[in-house]
Amino acid sequence: MKEHFFQCPYCWKEISMLFDTSVSNQTYIEDCEICCNPIEINPVFNHSELVALHILNIEQ
Template sequence: MHEHFFQCPHCRETISMLIDVSQPDQNYIEDCEICCNPLQIIVVINGGKIENFTVNNIEQYFFK
């Protein structure tokens, strides 16, 4: 496991995430631990190291 720090695109707080570098490319949704908004996490692993880490803002739409 590798601890990776990044900035939430919603609240701009720096948060950390444990990444399992034994798994190949990863793409999943996880909530920000500060503001609870959804984030799309995309991680590219090469040789047990993080080659690329991308976090995307997933917009939430509320209907009245």
């Protein structure tokens, strides 16, 4: 597991999440811990190193 910090696409506050580095490509939905809006998160790992991180707001 690896902690990574990024900005919420809704409230622009910095939040952190733990990512499983053993899975190379992941996509999941998490709520922002500050504003509670849903965020689509897609981290990409290569040999346990984060090589890309896509953070998208989910239009409701």
